[in-house]
Ligand SMILES: NC(=O)C1=CN([C@@H]2O[C@H](COP(=O)(O)OP(=O)(O)OC[C@H]3O[C@@H](n4cnc5c(N)ncnc54)[C@H](OP(=O)(O)O)[C@@H]3O)[C@@H](O)[C@H]2O)C=CC1
């Protein structure tokens with residue numbers, strides 16, 4: 252496959268190594284303000300910055316190039332991206348986290364939320380820890396985890412901070428510590444005990460491999476998909 256990397260930072264460089272090791276060719280390495288002809292690529296992988304993700308995705312969909320996006324912090328425009336994908340009969344996957352481990356963790360989180368939904372003595376909270384270069388907070392992964400709880404309980408919203416302003420909200424603490432690739436914890440605390448589930452990324456290889464697998468998977472498909480579709484998780 253000929254791959255366009257939209258964003259050639261930490262993730263772009265990690266994806267390049269894995270893509271080449273799987274026999275693919277990188278034909279575009281786009282950073283800020285580069286002019287590119289996206290049509291030379293079979294598929295594009297966007298790991299850029301929140302302000303640029305939607306333009307990168309639109310450019311691909313408008314030119315009939317399927318696109319995988321892992322950029323977080325741009326989701327106010329997600330519905331527009333899905334609309335454009337449908338209008339152009341394109342292929343599009345966004346995932347807040349492409350690692351297999353986190354996608355398993357997402358399912359575990361939903362199951363646990365279902366089990367905890369009637370146990371009012373337990374108070375939920377979340378924590379995410381990332382490196383200090385991260386632009387957005389809370390992380391996209393923490394938002395997906397919160398959405399998984401909201402779908403399965405009476406919680407209505409997430410809120411940044413240690414304590415939420417309402418019982419209906421899920422508090423999320425975002426910590427920034429040098430060199431941490433990504434750690435997410437979901438905690439249910441009561442007076443008598445604590446239940447905690449945690450995912451710790453040891454490096455960025457899992458995110459990058461998942462993105463390349465998604466790019467291989469989307470070739471020849473039309474529609475808006477998720478990592479659940481790619482990994483066939485039920
Ligand atoms: N979904 C997932 O599994 C994962 C998602 N992420 C997300 O991916 C994104 C990128 O992360 P990371 O690689 O660590 O960040 P980096 O800052 O290392 O890389 C982002 C790159 O995008 C470049 N860029 C800026 N504007 C554009 C543009 N218009 N088009 C293309 N590239 C542009 C930046 O250039 P410059 O520095 O010159 O501005 C930079 O090189 C973040 O949103 C992060 O949250 C990260 C890991 C996993």
Ligand SMILES: O=C(O)C1=N[C@H](C(=O)O)C[C@H](O)C1
Pocket residue numbers: 323347348381385386389390391392393432433434
């Ligand atoms: O910025 C990062 O580094 C990461 N971003 C994603 C997120 O916001 O959840 C995924 C991963 O945790 C690393």
